[in-house]
Amino acid sequence: MAERSYRYASPAGNLTVINDATIPKQANKGSLAHDIDEAASAGENLLACVNRGVIVDDLGRAQRDASSGEEQTAGVTVLRWRLIPIGGVGVGV
Numbered sequence: 001m002a003e004r005s006y007r008y009a010s011p012a013g014n015l016t017v018i019n020d021a022t023i024p025k026q027a028n029k030g031s032l033a034h035d036i037d038e039a040a041s042a043g044e045n046l047l048a049c050v051n052r053g054v055i056v057d058d059l060g061r062a063q064r065d066a067s068s069g070e071e072q073t074a075g076v077t078v079l080r081w082r083l084i085p086i087g088g089v090g091v092g093v
Helices: 032-042 052-067 074-082
Strands: 005-008 015-018 045-048
Touching: 015 032, 032 045, 032 052, 032 074, 052 074
Parallel strands: 015 045
Antiparallel strands: 005 015
């Protein structure tokens, strides 16, 4: 059975690979933005193989959280950046 993510250790630092972000995490916080935040706060490298729908869903959830007073995180910022087409204008969520 496939796992959502895998962690690897190397001399260059730890690497987390998100294989399929549609697979729910075991822990309560299962968003891709949260995965990005965890890797950034730990100083780890992250490779995430995700489709656009996962990014859009996560950003929609983040907007609902923001409306309830939760602050925007680095993970949300990265996801917003990822939706901007090369040479284009950002996509609204």
